[in-house]
Amino acid sequence: MDFDIKKLVRPNIEKLKAYSSAKDEFTGQADVLLDANENSLGSPLTKWYNRYPDPYQKEVKEKIAFIKKLPQSQIFLGNGSDEIIDLLFRVFCEPGKDNSIICPPTYPMYEVSANINDVAILSAPLLTDFQLNVAHIEQLVNAQTKIIWICSPNNPTGNNIDRIDIETILNHFNGIVVVDEAYINFSKQKSFAQSLIDYPNLVVLQTLSKAWGLAGIRLGMCFANETIVGYLNKVKAPYNINLPAQELALKALDEVGQVNDMIQHLVEMRIALAEVIESMPHVIKVYPSDTNFLLVKIPHATKLYAYLSSKGIIVRNRSTLPNCEDTLRITVGNEKENTLLVDAMAAWIEQNFS
Ligand SMILES: *Cc1c(COP(=O)(O)O)cnc(C)c1O
Numbered sequence: 580m581d582f583d584i585k586k587l588v589r590p591n592i593e594k595l596k597a598y599s600s601a602k603d604e605f606t607g608q609a610d611v612l613l614d615a616n617e618n619s620l621g622s623p624l625t626k627w628y629n630r631y632p633d634p635y636q637k638e639v640k641e642k643i644a645f646i647k648k649l650p651q652s653q654i655f656l657g658n659g660s661d662e663i664i665d666l667l668f669r670v671f672c673e674p675g676k677d678n679s680i681i682c683p684p685t686y687p688m689y690e691v692s693a694n695i696n697d698v699a700i701l702s703a704p705l706l707t708d709f710q711l712n713v714a715h716i717e718q719l720v721n722a723q724t725k726i727i728w729i730c731s732p733n734n735p736t737g738n739n740i741d742r743i744d745i746e747t748i749l750n751h752f753n754g755i756v757v758v759d760e761a762y763i764n765f766s767k768q769k770s771f772a773q774s775l776i777d778y779p780n781l782v783v784l785q786t787l788s789k790a791w792g793l794a795g796i797r798l799g800m801c802f803a804n805e806t807i808v809g810y811l812n813k814v815k816a817p818y819n820i821n822l823p824a825q826e827l828a829l830k831a832l833d834e835v836g837q838v839n840d841m842i843q844h845l846v847e848m849r850i851a852l853a854e855v856i857e858s859m860p861h862v863i864k865v866y867p868s869d870t871n872f873l874l875v876k877i878p879h880a881t882k883l884y885a886y887l888s889s890k891g892i893i894v895r896n897r898s899t900l901p902n903c904e905d906t907l908r909i910t911v912g913n914e915k916e917n918t919l920l921v922d923a924m925a926a927w928i929e930q931n932f933s
Contacts, residue, residue: 846871
């Protein structure tokens with residue numbers, strides 16, 4: 580494969596001179612900071628919130644680098660993975676000209692972000708077992724194809740994508756292959772983060788929003804080679820990760836043990852919940868899941884969705900997606916929530932099928 584990142588990146592981004600903050604230009608120790616027009620008296624909150632945050636989040640990256648066993652230079656942080664998805668389009672895809680391949684049913688933000696950036700979407704739907712249609716993907720690729728999006732484990736289907744298929748695409752496609760691993764901590768599958776050395780075109784996305792329990796602080800992680808990280812740094816807003824988010828992430832990243840306990844507990848509850856739902860009359864299928872949610876197939880799913888909503892239980896109706904007719908995506912709740920869900924489903928099934 581002759582992968583040439585310089586040919587892939589948009590020429591305006593290659594040429595771009597990034598915004599340079601005072602913090603970029605001075606790296607020594609300073610006591611008098613009169614460079615950024617901050618409020619020198621302090622703030623109504625914790626005093627140091629008067630200061631702009633570290634634009635490159637070095638302390639946070641140091642901890643992530645340690646946990647992920649990667650050099651800091653291969654880590655980029657975003658205001659959620661959603662920001663990174665948008666930045667990847669802006670770095671690599673020329674609006675109105677380039678295209679990108681998605682494999683539905685999958686995470687909807689790839690397509691939304693493509694539309695915002697006026698990048699055409701080519702679609703290679705997953706096969707009925709929710710695995711990649713590699714031949715279809717290869718057929719769709721043309722000179723304007725810059726990014727292929729693969730979500731593994733996939734949202735909303737819950738399954739891992741075959742590693743060999745992902746490797747085939749990484750080996751044959753001369754553009755960027757994004758592997759979105761938002762649910763990797765729940766999965767038996769090995770992360771692709773350890774394979775960056777083998778694939779210069781690989782971008783791995785992870786997030787603190789799911790297993791880490793920190794959707795509220797908005798911190799997405801991207802692992803890629805240094806050149807790609809460099810382009811993302813050029814294009815991002817200078818202070819994209821706010822100071823409270825960096826402080827809270829630093830604290831949370833010390834709690835790997837607690838997070839691993841939560842992951843284990845959620846996986847146990849997922850297995851138990853899947854068994855209970857699978858055993859309910861009229862349920863057609865609970866799809867195997869390597870995540871913290873279940874995709875459930877049941878007749879009249881849209882009616883069940885409305886019934887659950889009327890009882891104050893909100894799940895995600897996925898019935899309009901390809902190969903997902905009559906499905907609901909249900910997040911594994913805590914014990915009490917799971918019981919409420921199961922009881923409501925049982926009541927609805929009893930009313931509707933007897
Ligand atoms: C939840 C989710 C994300 C997370 O996005 P954040 O912006 O980091 O919260 C990314 N990708 C997939 C597939 C998801 O399901």
